[in-house]
Amino acid sequence: LETPFRVMDEFDVFLDAVARRIALQTMIEVAKTFEHRQFIFITPQDLSNIKTDPKLKIFQLNPPKRSELVGGPEQQILPFSE
Numbered sequence: 001l002e003t004p005f006r007v008m009d010e011f012d013v014f015l016d017a018v019a020r021r022i023a024l025q026t027m028i029e030v031a032k033t034f035e036h037r038q039f040i041f042i043t044p045q046d047l048s049n050i051k052t053d054p055k056l057k058i059f060q061l062n063p064p065k066r067s068e069l070v071g072g073p074e075q076q077i078l079p080f081s082e
Contacts, residue, residue, distance in 0.1 A: 007040040028056060
């Protein structure tokens, strides 16, 4: 049984810029050949150099809002005892 979706999460976090560009371009080209499948590539990296077209949509999430109640813009540290 084939599923209509393929999802890759943070596939490029350990790649350098050149390897990342080559990998991303290859995955996009391959994904476009599968007419009846949807590919979802999730990455924290910048995609501003990728051009969209009718077969490629890019959705960018807003950065998370940090609450002043839980430590402001810095990471919250919980006081665990040893």
